[in-house]
Amino acid sequence: MVPFRLYRHLIPQLAAAARSPSAPKAAASCAPRRIPPLPALAMAAYGTGVCADSKLLFRQLFEKESSTYTYLLADVGDPEKPAVLIDPVDRTVDRDLNLIKELGLKLIYAMNTHVHADHVTGTGLIKTKLPGAKSVISKASGAKADQSVEHGDKIYFGKLFLEVRATPGHTAGCVTYVTGDSPDQPSPRMAFTGDALIIRACGRTDFQGGSSDQLYQSVHSQIFTLPKDTLLYPAHDYKGFTVTTVEEEVAYNARLSKDKETFKTIMENLNLSYPKMIDVAVPANMVCGFQDPPSKV
């Protein structure tokens, strides 16, 4: 069994990014700032080439009904091949666990970026089928889980880890999971943004403790300050995109590339309908990460 190693400390990259000439000074202090659009040909940060010597196994998985992406990451340099699943969906748990079995991985954490309103998480079902796996969600979400994480925590799987960055605004408990930046971690970095940032857009901010003001600050201070070639993987996509980068979103995000007041106006005028799954999904997702395996019930 791979031990759970969780370290709570500030993320040095934030300070480093603030000192970097390429990072606007205002970013570190979460102050609103206008991001000037980049001319297309000047863009330097691209994804996603592949690399032979990476010890990261990475798979992006899609659930069509809710347009949700689930992410599988594993350290295949470790003999036990410890793995994590980010944002699993209940309907696709069997697919995911079968893939994990075929690849010879050992799932240690089933993690959520937040309490989803549009689908039921697969976490509870995973725990019933694979009692060794632990559920993970942010403490700020108020949801039950085996491990409640906070900003600055590091979640290890083998020698690889994900940093926890608090990115509230879509919900009060949203976090972004970010790979480390030391030489033995994947390069470029990867950030799993949940609904805080989706490709060219963002999650709504009108329920579950949402706040457009807070979301703007979260993304600008915690995501846009990452290196510009950081690969951003959202919890959803509705147009068939699979990945983006910090540089692309700073330039082209239809909402978050605007100034804060414009962003807030956009978010206040989305006129979205009530989510059809919310009354089922939210209550289920608040507790199912803590669902015990049948033998213990």
Next chain:
Amino acid sequence: MVPFRLYRHLIPQLAAAARSPSAPKAAASCAPRRIPPLPALAMAAYGTGVCADSKLLFRQLFEKESSTYTYLLADVGDPEKPAVLIDPVDRTVDRDLNLIKELGLKLIYAMNTHVHADHVTGTGLIKTKLPGAKSVISKASGAKADQSVEHGDKIYFGKLFLEVRATPGHTAGCVTYVTGDSPDQPSPRMAFTGDALIIRACGRTDFQGGSSDQLYQSVHSQIFTLPKDTLLYPAHDYKGFTVTTVEEEVAYNARLSKDKETFKTIMENLNLSYPKMIDVAVPANMVCGFQDPPSKV
């Protein structure tokens, strides 16, 4: 304008693969062979880590209605950032061209792995919107295009290239596009298999000159002989998978991991319904790669 460089010669990797101890000797001669399943924990070939110094920009794009993957590849080490699109779909052309514009790429080829029966290719529409782009399809398909390619051709975009491997069986004109294996090409290699191989399955073989016997030989001689960590990207997926590897498919493909006779029996008993789009898609796809821009019509 990046010149079209097309070299017709045999692919040395095929001979090398046949000589390699890891490649079964029968593979090079296309003889049927049984692939023993690998124990899960022995699997060494994984994807898809990311790499900082790759000059390949790679994006996987999804069209939900036909569950089609379109692939964007570009050489971002080249000042012009020449790009190719593999298997574009008519319904998502605007999305794809907008992304190409945002990323500052220059689309030089819109390529098809075969004449699709389930959707209309985006090639013709791309040519009307971007007259500089050339359409590419195999000569064996019988379809019209600016460039007709054959087994062994290399299609360059900047310093990167795709080899053409003939993989008939789903249709008589199917090809697989494979990245090169020299040190300046992406590693691990990537193969865009069209419908010859889809994740854990394959395309049907009961129309358009299909042959289960031929498909089995194509996949075993042209795809399963690639290095086991080669990333395989299909034209479709219906279960939410995005990528697989040679090693995984040799072990776990529900059809192609079987012996040839079993495979043929499976393919003869699929009892699939007539494709709803075939009578629209095939006639359109036979000619639209050659559709001239409006100014020339």
